[in-house]
Structure formats: structure tokens, C-alpha cells
Amino acid sequence: MSEVRIPATRKSAVPGILVPDWPAPPGVRSVVTTRIGGASHGPWATFNLGERVGDDPAAVLANHQRLAELLALPGPPQWLLQVHGAAAVAAAGDGLVRTGDSTWTRDAGLVCAVQSADCLPVLLCDRAGSVVAAVHGGWRGLAAGVMAQAVAAMAAPRSEEH
Incomplete structure (x- = not known):
């Protein structure tokens, strides 16, 4: 039986951001966010990016802006x-x-x-x-x-x- 390698995910230098370990071509980035490091409270605490789940829209907007800043999105x-x-x-x-x-x-x-x-x-x-x-x-x-x-x-x- 051959061994199957499942790509790992590593933590980035930014809390709450995970970087999939996959063989992406140059210029292609991917990340996965967690609940850590955002502005949301209550059941959405803290890094909720969903606009339609009942969270405070201002908190979601702040989280979207934080994501763009953390990742230096174009x-x-x-x-x-x-x-x-x-x-x-x-x-x-x-x-x-x-x-x-x-x-x-x-x-x-x-x-x-x-x-x-x-x-x-x-x-x-x-x-x-x-x-x-x-x-x-x-x-x-x-x-x-x-x-x-x-x-x-x-x-x-x-x-x-x-």
C-alpha cells in the first residue's frame, strides 16, 4: 500500500491565520482564518467574517478590514x-x-x-x-x-x- 500524504496546515506569524501547505504556483496564496483576533462578541467572537449570521455589521466590517490589512490584500x-x-x-x-x-x-x-x-x-x-x-x-x-x-x-x- 502506498503512503498518502495529507497536506498540513501551518500557523502564520499572524494569530488566527493558517496557511495551507500545498504546492501552489508562484503568485497564488491561500489562507484559512480561525475565530481568533477579531472585533466580534458573543457567539460570533471574535473574527467572524459572515455578514448574515446576526453579528453586529460594524464588527463584521472591522473584521473584513482587519483581514485585508493582515494579508496586505491587493x-x-x-x-x-x-x-x-x-x-x-x-x-x-x-x-x-x-x-x-x-x-x-x-x-x-x-x-x-x-x-x-x-x-x-x-x-x-x-x-x-x-x-x-x-x-x-x-x-x-x-x-x-x-x-x-x-x-x-x-x-x-x-x-x-x-
Whole structure:
């Protein structure tokens, strides 16, 4: 039987930020946040990034800003209104929330993001790092084909992008 290596996750120098140990191409970064280090209180304490869970909107905004500062993001992440479906959304970099369960881009400097609790955050890129995607892998979305939709969007010629 051959050994299967499961990629580890290492802590970054920033509390509450984990960096997956995966062989990403140059220019492709990925992180996972934890609950540590934010402005939220109560059941959302402390680094809640979800806007639709009942947390104080000012605290969530502060957490979004903190994330952007901690990671020196080139622009706002493409946040999604995740609906446990299969829609793939092109990242726009305009800070607007769009409905879908995956986001992707071919444009350097755009940030794709998904949120998960008991669902799978799946991060994809091609070997060159020229196209990336973040997929919210809940069971309903997986059954509806969210992974296939994300890969199809990544593979589509620019003239067919949606």
C-alpha cells in the first residue's frame, strides 16, 4: 500500500491565520482564518467574517478590514452570498457581494473567498497559477455540481466567461 500524504496546515506569524501547505504556483496564496483576533462578541467572537449570521455589521466590517490589512490584500475579496447551489461567479474586485457558491478569476490581484463552517472550502488553480477558484463545498452544492461548474468556468475561453 502506498503512503498518502495529507497536506498540513501551518500557523502564520499572524494569530488566527493558517496557511495551507500545498504546492501552489508562484503568485497564488491561500489562507484559512480561525475565530481568533477579531472585533466580534458573543457567539460570533471574535473574527467572524459572515455578514448574515446576526453579528453586529460594524464588527463584521472591522473584521473584513482587519483581514485585508493582515494579508496586505491587493483589493477586496469577492465575497459571496452562498446558497448551497452550483453557480460559479467571476470575481470582479469591486467589493460587491454576488450570489453563488464558487468564485474564480484569471486576473492577478483579484481575491477569491468562500466561507465555511461545516462545509468544505476547496481551493483550485491551474499549474501555472493563471486561473484560481474558491469553492464552497456543501453537500447540496456538491450534489448540484458546484465543483464541475467551477472547473468549467476556469476552463472556459475568455470569450465565454460569465
